[in-house]
Amino acid sequence: MNIAIIGSGYVGLVTGVCLASLGHQVICVDNVKEKILKLKKGIVPIFEPGLESLMREMMKKKRLTFGFSIKEAARKSTAIFIAVGTPSKKSGEADLTYVENVAREIAASMDSYKLIVEKSTVPADTGNRIKRTIMLNLSKSDKTKKGKIDFDVASNPEFLREGSAIEDFMNPDRLVFGVESKKAEMLLREIYKPIKTPIVVTNINSAEMIKHASNSFLATKISFANALAQVCDRVGADILKVAEGMGFDKRIGRSFLNAGIGYGGSCFPKDVDAFIRLSEKSGYHFNLLKEVRNVNEQQKAAFLQLIEDKLWIVKNKMIGVLGIAFKPDTDDIRNAPALDIIRALQHEGAKVRAFDPQAMDQAKKVLKGVGFCANAYSVAKGCDALLLLTEWEEFKNLDYQKIRQSMRQPLIFDGRNMLHEKELSDSGFEYYGIGRGRVL
Ligand SMILES: NC(=O)c1ccc[n+]([C@@H]2O[C@H](COP(=O)([O-])OP(=O)(O)OC[C@H]3O[C@@H](n4cnc5c(N)ncnc54)[C@H](O)[C@@H]3O)[C@@H](O)[C@H]2O)c1
The missing domain is CATH 3.40.50.720 (NAD(P)-binding Rossmann-like Domain)
Structure with a gap:
């Protein structure tokens, strides 16, 4: 399948390289020019074990390319993964400015069916917002397109860990597909076909929620262990043994x-x-x-x-x-x-x-x-x-x-x-x- 990845950071680049290794034709896009220039030369701008060699292999096999233009990448792809950053606002709320920007650009360049996949970690309801943004910008960019172009938005949160990102992507504990149509589900199944793992198919809000809930639960476990450690120091217990026993x-x-x-x-x-x-x-x-x-x-x-x-x-x-x-x-x-x-x-x-x-x-x-x-x-x-x-x-x-x-x-x-x-x-x-x- 022709796939575009928008945002070539820790998640986007790993996703692009791994999807290419699953047999797809992938283009990774980023708006930081130096990053793309390095990637085009086969240089990975981050440290992630095994990433550079697999990336070069995929480039050699002509399954992986890089570019600056969302428009160009979106036009030639059936599935478009959004993997841009979703940093915190001062209030703690997720700042979805980059996601919105990308959604608008995708909409403006759409000339045939597209599956737009959220890979970034986003709060529940973002899928609906993306859909609305695309609708609004489709009709604005080209009146003749209005209502004629079919598209789907899906959520496919990523659970990889930096340091073991390739292994995690290729052998995940599960895949989560948040979809609203059979077509979107079938396309995601096709993309991940070689990966044998349980697949949770649900609606978009639940998929978005699974990612936030999982990370929050893991953080809770760490804080629980840290709170235990405080008590251990006060009562003469050893957290290593306590954790082992638990x-x-x-x-x-x-x-x-x-x-x-x-x-x-x-x-x-x-x-x-x-x-x-x-x-x-x-x-x-x-x-x-x-x-x-x-x-x-x-x-x-x-x-x-x-x-x-x-x-x-x-x-x-x-x-x-x-x-x-x-x-x-x-x-x-x-x-x-x-x-x-x-x-x-x-x-x-x-x-x-x-x-x-x-x-x-x-x-x-x-x-x-x-x-x-x-x-x-x-x-x-x-x-x-x-x-x-x-x-x-x-x-x-x-x-x-x-x-x-x-x-x-x-x-x-x-x-x-x-x-x-x-x-x-x-x-x-x-x-x-x-x-x-x-x-x-
Ligand atoms: N890093 C992780 O371990 C990890 C794991 C799972 C999920 N996530 C989630 O994935 C998302 C991305 O995280 P990351 O660590 O890869 O971030 P990152 O900052 O490394 O990468 C994001 C990339 O998007 C690019 N970008 C921003 N706006 C763009 C635009 N308009 N057009 C093209 N490119 C644009 C940036 O230049 C950057 O290279 C976040 O939502 C994060 O929470 C991260």
Whole structure:
């Protein structure tokens, strides 16, 4: 099938590359010129394992192209996926400006049947808004078209995780199709035919809601684990063992019960906010989710308080940071907890040095006054405290003996509960994790 993807970021590009690998003819569009120029040269502007090689393979097979023009892409495609950003407004509500812009452009270029698919995460009722926008702009752009061009809007939310995006796209736990016609459903079934997984077919509002509900539930699980960690530290329990013991219960499961410095990234904070606002506007106050958000913010504050407590004086201390990305295996730093923690320490007068295996270029754009180092060992040299803020696998296997010897004070704060407490303590470190039973 001829498919257009509008928005070639983390989701759009992965969707385009993967749909091409399923055998479709795909064109990916973006309005950032430099991005498209790089992509045309076979360069992926983001870090996502396996993406560049698969993309080049698809380009070589002539199944994947790139362009700037929505009009051109839409004209030659049957299905058009909208994968633009849906950031937060100040109120927390989803800002759907990019979605509306794209819908208007698609409408203005439509000359035959199109299936317009929402891939972006959007609040319930967005499908209806897109449909209305297309109707309004169809009739405005060309009066002769009015009422003659058939189209469908569908919701097909994406559940991929950055860092394992290709694997997640190709082997999803489920596919969700929010549709209003048999034709739209059949086209989506055709697009995803090679993927063997349960398919949930529903109306558009329910499909949109599934995505917000899923992300909000996962955020709730994380905040639950973080709240437990706070209690663990007060009663001398270990969150790792508590989560292990809970996780064996099939009704609960072990995943997303990791305590730490809180969730971040471009999805959970924004989607929880948007879902709270959507509920509020509909007349329901989702106080449970407000508390999920509060717990998440408190985790960062509690971590900073712990550092202050153990360092005593923060001013002029040299603090080393390992990891800036919001999670490992990505260069994405959007809403990364590390950014807030670094800025708060700088605000208290600390000097900060940092290293991240992939996110340094992004971090340099937004963090001022940080000494960026070439590796973890350079970060640690002469530091009064070392913070682990992203659980990159490579940080597990560092020579911590060597690190301890190069530090001014052997304090280590493991914001992700990734390191081996005993090994570090045996090496002479004072180790502080999250919810490991410190007894406050
Ligand atoms: N990143 C994730 O892990 C993830 C997972 C699932 C769902 N989502 C959702 O997918 C959507 C996209 O997220 P993302 O992380 O890919 O964002 P992103 O910022 O990486 O990509 C969005 C792209 O859209 C482009 N764009 C904006 N307006 C445009 C226009 N008028 N024409 C053409 N291109 C335009 C931007 O330049 C950008 O490249 C969001 O709604 C997000 O919530 C993200």
